[in-house]
Amino acid sequence: MQEWAKNTGKYREGVDTPRYARWKTRLRCAFNKASDIVEVVSERQTLDPEPYRVYQFIAVAGNDNVSYNSLCNCLPVEGEM
Numbered sequence: 191m192q193e194w195a196k197n198t199g200k201y202r203e204g205v206d207t208p209r210y211a212r213w214k215t216r217l218r219c220a221f222n223k224a225s226d227i228v229e230v231v232s233e234r235q236t237l238d239p240e241p242y243r244v245y246q247f248i249a250v251a252g253n254d255n256v257s258y259n260s261l262c263n264c265l266p267v268e269g270e271m
Contacts, residue, residue: 191213192213194216194217195216198216200213226248226249227246227247228246228248229243229245229246230246
């Protein structure tokens with residue numbers, strides 16, 4: 191989420207104080223607003239000691255140039271975790 195905050199200009203490393211809860215909320219709101227990102231409700235665990243939600247990126251019909259660069263370049267890639 192910190193990388194997303196940097197990418198959107200909401201956080202400047204060394205200048206701003208990290209606000210993880212706020213970033214998480216903003217990222218979730220951005221996902222919920224996007225027409226090509228949907229929450230997989232059956233996979234979420236909100237009552238777990240470590241709650242999480244699962245989102246799926248879907249291709250928009252008729253858009254061959256789908257780019258998730260503004261969001262995905264800040265999310266961990268499998269194998270980098």
